[in-house]
Amino acid sequence: MGHVREGTLRRMVDEPLAVPDASAGHLDGCVRCQVRHERVVEDAAATRRLLVRPRPVPDVDRAWDHLVERIQQAELAGHPAGEKVARAAHGRRRRWRVMGATVSGGAAVAVAGVVVVGAAAAATLTTVFAPTHVVPVPVGQGDLRAFTAALGLDGLGFHHGSSPAGAGPSNGGTSASGGTSATGGTSASGTRSWTYGTIQWGTPPQPLRTDSLGAAEAAAGFDLSLPGTLPSGVSGPPQFMVERAATLSVTFGANAGAALDGSTLTVTAGPAVMARYGGTGSLGDLPTLAVLTMERPTATSTGATVGELESFVLSQPGVPKDLAQDIRALGDLQTALPVPIPPGASETSVTIAGSPGVLLTEAGGVASGAIWEDHHGVVRTVAGLLDQEDVLGVARQLG
Amino acid sequence: MGMEARLRKGPAPVGAMATSAGFERFFRAQYPVVVRIAWGVVRDAHLAEDVAQDVMIAAERRFSGLDGYGCDHAAAWVRVAAVHLGLNAVRGQQRRDHRHRRVRSAGPVATPEELFIDREAEGQVREALGRLPLHSATVLLLRHSGLSYAEVAEAMGVKVGHVGTMLRRAEAALRKEVARGTRA
Numbered sequence: 001m002g003h004v005r006e007g008t009l010r011r012m013v014d015e016p017l018a019v020p021d022a023s024a025g026h027l028d029g030c031v032r033c034q035v036r037h038e039r040v041v042e043d044a045a046a047t048r049r050l051l052v053r054p055r056p057v058p059d060v061d062r063a064w065d066h067l068v069e070r071i072q073q074a075e076l077a078g079h080p081a082g083e084k085v086a087r088a089a090h091g092r093r094r095r096w097r098v099m100g101a102t103v104s105g106g107a108a109v110a111v112a113g114v115v116v117v118g119a120a121a122a123a124t125l126t127t128v129f130a131p132t133h134v135v136p137v138p139v140g141q142g143d144l145r146a147f148t149a150a151l152g153l154d155g156l157g158f159h160h161g162s163s164p165a166g167a168g169p170s171n172g173g174t175s176a177s178g179g180t181s182a183t184g185g186t187s188a189s190g191t192r193s194w195t196y197g198t199i200q201w202g203t204p205p206q207p208l209r210t211d212s213l214g215a216a217e218a219a220a221g222f223d224l225s226l227p228g229t230l231p232s233g234v235s236g237p238p239q240f241m242v243e244r245a246a247t248l249s250v251t252f253g254a255n256a257g258a259a260l261d262g263s264t265l266t267v268t269a270g271p272a273v274m275a276r277y278g279g280t281g282s283l284g285d286l287p288t289l290a291v292l293t294m295e296r297p298t299a300t301s302t303g304a305t306v307g308e309l310e311s312f313v314l315s316q317p318g319v320p321k322d323l324a325q326d327i328r329a330l331g332d333l334q335t336a337l338p339v340p341i342p343p344g345a346s347e348t349s350v351t352i353a354g355s356p357g358v359l360l361t362e363a364g365g366v367a368s369g370a371i372w373e374d375h376h377g378v379v380r381t382v383a384g385l386l387d388q389e390d391v392l393g394v395a396r397q398l399g
Numbered sequence: 400m401g402m403e404a405r406l407r408k409g410p411a412p413v414g415a416m417a418t419s420a421g422f423e424r425f426f427r428a429q430y431p432v433v434v435r436i437a438w439g440v441v442r443d444a445h446l447a448e449d450v451a452q453d454v455m456i457a458a459e460r461r462f463s464g465l466d467g468y469g470c471d472h473a474a475a476w477v478r479v480a481a482v483h484l485g486l487n488a489v490r491g492q493q494r495r496d497h498r499h500r501r502v503r504s505a506g507p508v509a510t511p512e513e514l515f516i517d518r519e520a521e522g523q524v525r526e527a528l529g530r531l532p533l534h535s536a537t538v539l540l541l542r543h544s545g546l547s548y549a550e551v552a553e554a555m556g557v558k559v560g561h562v563g564t565m566l567r568r569a570e571a572a573l574r575k576e577v578a579r580g581t582r583a
Contacts, residue, residue: 006563006568007560007561007562009567010566011548011563014542015548043571043574044570046574047570047573048543050520050573051439051524051539051540051543057431060430060431063426063430063451064423064426064427064430066452071459213534214534217533217534218532223533223534237557
């Protein structure tokens, strides 16, 4: 066998019986590993000296009384205790726990794409858009294309690392500027004249692909937790794909009508992280599970109201009538995140950890996915080559 | 006395907490562990208990209604939360200074010189921990608070096999940070 890994050498210090015999045997006969082992032992001992001290033993009865008192006082004051703390408790910005589920990579990417597209579509419709729950919207195969075409947005093509220059409406003048992302990718941004005003965008750099949890967290700007136990047929560690936040601003001109003229709508989506797991046995590297975590999209407007934006978008010739009706039926667009349901897919409304969610199964029943927004404003998707029960079982562990 | 009975004593209307029959059991089992972990970060018994209280209140909000206090997820969550909130407390200079004015050593009684040296060293360790990446500080504090590799893995949501590697790197990084702080 090769040399013993550093992590194994470290575990030998604390839990020697948990280390494979082969590693212990190798160490006995390998001078190089023995030298490394000595360094590991030295660092471990030094750390122990720094960190280990006599610990306080709390009075649990007194602590319990104090806790009850605090909660009572907070409820009396109308400020539930722990609201702020809950956000801080799992990270400098926010800690999100991601558990695994099982999905094919292709299906997962498709479901993730559906969420992002849905978010973008919804964001276009709102003044101050901060969705708190997901709502299913049946979408025909050509609906989204027709929807964007009706608004003259279909040619913009906001692809990674490329500006939409030259691909947009015929009446547009374009300028673009580049930049460098923290991870070395290219970031493009630009401005385009549009039939109904001006569009400005910041295209995020290429998504980061890594197998390092730390690198994924650093790129996303939030912490992730991964499941300790994976469903049968799924193997870790996962590969991560990190999408950075993207921003799009639309400033409406006179063509958009008096109600919208001069208003600016700014939509922000992301960052998002997808953790993708492989299979076991004969499935090998076949992706079997993906878990997508993203900050909820938001939109702000400097003038136009939600109703005015909705009327403008849905009244455009070419917007499918059924889709327009379904969107109108959503009710309060400020708090609803539409989840497009592709043709043939079955959809069920479910409750996941107290939040409304949508459970999807593709027409053949091979893949399923669940989408919901949790109480912390995190939009989560769990999808894979699993049946509904498995997906739901995993989703409900995420909270 | 159960939680519901305790809450009924007060005049306030009670919320979800009163319906969470398992929370008191969960609290009593996890609170000492959370205090121990928090103390590893803040190095002050009083502040460690403050952090632990905040963590448990946040846990009550997060898990109430789920009836999930018996599950490993809730226990894992409060342990990592103790590290994160502890580090936040350390980074909050104003609060730290305030606490320092009434700090009481959790260890045995020492001479003033020893206390001074201890506090200096404790401060350096706190600062070094605060400069480490969050996941490095977390793995160090969880492991050196006495959690097994399996418990650390569960708390951090990683494979058990990764804990050794993370710990190894974190220990080397901590030594460097402490040395840097000592030279500065």
